[in-house]
Amino acid sequence: MPETYVCPYCRATVERDYRVQYVIRSCPECGDHGRSVHAEVAAALDDLSSDDLPDGWADRPLDERLLVAVREGLLEIAETRLPPRE
Numbered sequence: 001m002p003e004t005y006v007c008p009y010c011r012a013t014v015e016r017d018y019r020v021q022y023v024i025r026s027c028p029e030c031g032d033h034g035r036s037v038h039a040e041v042a043a044a045l046d047d048l049s050s051d052d053l054p055d056g057w058a059d060r061p062l063d064e065r066l067l068v069a070v071r072e073g074l075l076e077i078a079e080t081r082l083p084p085r086e
């Protein structure tokens with residue numbers, strides 16, 4: 001089953017056959033180059049409480065949010081590790 005990845009800039013999605021946190025690619029939709037984040041990780045980032053978010057969060061692309069969230073302890077590592085499907 002393919003995995004879905006989300007462009008950090010425009011949220012266009014792409015499918016890949018492997019399961020990782022993010023895929024570095026150029027997005028054909030917006031032309032930007034960055035880390036397309038796995039859809040489950042993107043959803044976990046979107047679910048974070050706005051009370052906990054650092055300044056500038058809304059201005060950051062999705063891939064930077066992932067790095068900040070892990071560094072700031074906003075996301076448990078387990079939430080972003082993406083264990084293999086059973």
Ligand SMILES: [Zn+2]
Nearest residue numbers: 007010027030
């Ligand atoms: Zn894009």
